[in-house]
Amino acid sequence: MRTLRHARLRTVAGLVIVAILLFPLYWMINASLQPSGALLKPSPELFPANGTFDGYRRALSGQLGHLVTSLIVSLGTVVVSLAIAMPASYALAQLRIRGGTMFLFVTLIVQMIPGIVMANALYTVFSNLGLIDNYLGLILADSTATIPFAILLLRAFMISIPRELSEAARIDGAGYWRTFTSIIVPLSRNAMVTAGLFSFLFAWADFLFAITLTTGQSFAPVTVGIYRFLGNQSADWNGIMATATLASIPAAILLVIAQRYVVAGMTSGAVKD
Amino acid sequence: MTLTQEATAGRAETRARPGRRRSQRLAALAFLLPALAYIVVFFGYPLVGNLVMSTQNYTVRSFYTGQAPFVGLDNYAAVFRNPVFGTAVTNTILFTAGSIFFQFTIGLALAVFFNGRFLGSATLRSLLLLPWLLPLVVSGAVWRWMFDQDHGIINAALRALHLASGPTPWLTSTSWALPAVILTNIWIGVPFNLVILHGGLRAIPDVLYEAAELDGANAWQRFQHVTWPLLRPVTGIVLMLGLVYTIKVFDVIMVVTGGGPADATQTLTTLSYGLSFHDFAFGQGAAVGNILIVLATCFGLVYLRSARASLSEVAS
Numbered sequence A: 001m002r003t004l005r006h007a008r009l010r011t012v013a014g015l016v017i018v019a020i021l022l023f024p025l026y027w028m029i030n031a032s033l034q035p036s037g038a039l040l041k042p043s044p045e046l047f048p049a050n051g052t053f054d055g056y057r058r059a060l061s062g063q064l065g066h067l068v069t070s071l072i073v074s075l076g077t078v079v080v081s082l083a084i085a086m087p088a089s090y091a092l093a094q095l096r097i098r099g100g101t102m103f104l105f106v107t108l109i110v111q112m113i114p115g116i117v118m119a120n121a122l123y124t125v126f127s128n129l130g131l132i133d134n135y136l137g138l139i140l141a142d143s144t145a146t147i148p149f150a151i152l153l154l155r156a157f158m159i160s161i162p163r164e165l166s167e168a169a170r171i172d173g174a175g176y177w178r179t180f181t182s183i184i185v186p187l188s189r190n191a192m193v194t195a196g197l198f199s200f201l202f203a204w205a206d207f208l209f210a211i212t213l214t215t216g217q218s219f220a221p222v223t224v225g226i227y228r229f230l231g232n233q234s235a236d237w238n239g240i241m242a243t244a245t246l247a248s249i250p251a252a253i254l255l256v257i258a259q260r261y262v263v264a265g266m267t268s269g270a271v272k273d
Numbered sequence B: 001m002t003l004t005q006e007a008t009a010g011r012a013e014t015r016a017r018p019g020r021r022r023s024q025r026l027a028a029l030a031f032l033l034p035a036l037a038y039i040v041v042f043f044g045y046p047l048v049g050n051l052v053m054s055t056q057n058y059t060v061r062s063f064y065t066g067q068a069p070f071v072g073l074d075n076y077a078a079v080f081r082n083p084v085f086g087t088a089v090t091n092t093i094l095f096t097a098g099s100i101f102f103q104f105t106i107g108l109a110l111a112v113f114f115n116g117r118f119l120g121s122a123t124l125r126s127l128l129l130l131p132w133l134l135p136l137v138v139s140g141a142v143w144r145w146m147f148d149q150d151h152g153i154i155n156a157a158l159r160a161l162h163l164a165s166g167p168t169p170w171l172t173s174t175s176w177a178l179p180a181v182i183l184t185n186i187w188i189g190v191p192f193n194l195v196i197l198h199g200g201l202r203a204i205p206d207v208l209y210e211a212a213e214l215d216g217a218n219a220w221q222r223f224q225h226v227t228w229p230l231l232r233p234v235t236g237i238v239l240m241l242g243l244v245y246t247i248k249v250f251d252v253i254m255v256v257t258g259g260g261p262a263d264a265t266q267t268l269t270t271l272s273y274g275l276s277f278h279d280f281a282f283g284q285g286a287a288v289g290n291i292l293i294v295l296a297t298c299f300g301l302v303y304l305r306s307a308r309a310s311l312s313e314v315a316s
Helices: A002-033 A054-094 A100-110 A115-129 A135-158 A163-171 A176-187 A189-205 A208-212 A222-232 A237-257 A259-268 B002-015 B018-053 B060-065 B074-081 B083-115 B121-127 B136-146 B153-160 B177-202 B206-214 B219-246 B251-256 B268-277 B282-315
Strands: none
Touching: A002 A054, A002 A237, A002 B083, A002 B121, A002 B136, A002 B177, A054 A100, A054 A135, A054 A176, A054 A189, A054 A222, A054 A237, A054 B018, A100 A135, A100 B018, A115 A135, A115 A208, A115 B018, A115 B060, A115 B268, A115 B282, A135 A189, A135 A208, A135 B018, A163 A176, A176 A189, A176 B018, A189 A237, A189 A259, A208 A222, A208 B268, A222 A237, A222 B136, A222 B251, A237 A259, A237 B136, B018 B282, B074 B083, B074 B282, B083 B121, B083 B177, B083 B219, B083 B268, B083 B282, B136 B177, B136 B251, B177 B219, B177 B251, B206 B219, B219 B282, B251 B268, B268 B282
């Protein structure tokens, strides 16, 4: 009886903790629904009682193009990252390769290179190659963060696939490519989803490459859109928070439908087992 | 652990026929080639390019003429003479230390709390991941709105609770701006610490707690003598990862304060960005970037050492 009440108390405490920590998100949605006049009153309205969708209308008319740009860049980053990381992880996990450990060490190290250093150097290269304000340029730049992560995650998974499986396939006459596409790829589906999901989220959230590798004309992902919105008219909190809410949707959806993969990806970098 | 696995694999391989072994090596190389090429082009080149740039007088004109005169260590000298550089170093240290200390302690407390079995603990814990998954620009914008001096909820709450006599100028005062961005960054980083530490807690066998309880240990003693020592490997990794991530934070500061007011929240990352992309002194921006790399690498090496130590602990 005592432990039951104890457990109930913990549930209540847990709810309070979550409410406090997620309050900023509520406050964002609240502001996204209130007319700008209400937001500038001396004491804030706690609920969007006289709600309006004006902010979302302004967000969509001004930022829809940026949201689409972000979507294209993010999907492109997923494709490029998996296309490069999958075969590499197969080689590292399942095939005997000289210098494989060295390669893994390098992928660990390059993750520590600050993005600003990459951006500084990439800007000079990209401006010569015409990759500034360009989908391919941003996709390739975002992949610098996602490819090493994907390789480490996928390799850690593929190591657990018994080598006998691919050996048997080869005895049956399948080449390495065939073994890769018909055995390794289907078996690695879950790890691929995790790697792809994190690549998407990273590219969607990227601000550093987005602000340095675009010039501020028409081409900009939504993160840069919000940043400019803040700088230009920081009184329109209603429109800014509506844009911010729209930009949070992918993360919220992924947390709901793919929570298992999210946790798998977060812990993969730290807890190796 | 992985090393031993690879070693046994290698031994099995030597028993195979040498012809097949060579063909497998070639195949492996072919599969690895795209990743290898990508890493050389997108990491090797920028690293070298940045080193070269830091010794050149690289300006906007250099982009058109393709020429940047060699100036030796002048860029580094200019950076060290720049009064903002000292501020940036101090701020980077304060920002990193403050963020990590509170992210870790709050994350650990929450991990212990949510490790208990009670109704909805898993659901509530997963909800807490949301701040970490959001784009940092979104989180930064929300906190900037909450910190707003006249209309922000934080000053309104302080006023309502009679904790402050007047509105606190969070983002416009040079003494409050840094604590404000640190607070924002703590909020962002708690979920990451929570998830990893929770994973570490789950790996501690229940029997140890039961035994400690039988020996009459109270909750704090159980934490002190069972949880803390057994969590050590995970703790080391979380702190190191946090350090490596936090030291290069850019988005949060850019969105909440933009490095201001009067450079009060300038860190090495935002300074490097400002030098390159606002003053178009790409050589100096590259120099600050290289200093940041040296710092990050030092911490990174410590991380790798602790990672290897914990890996061999798991393997043994």
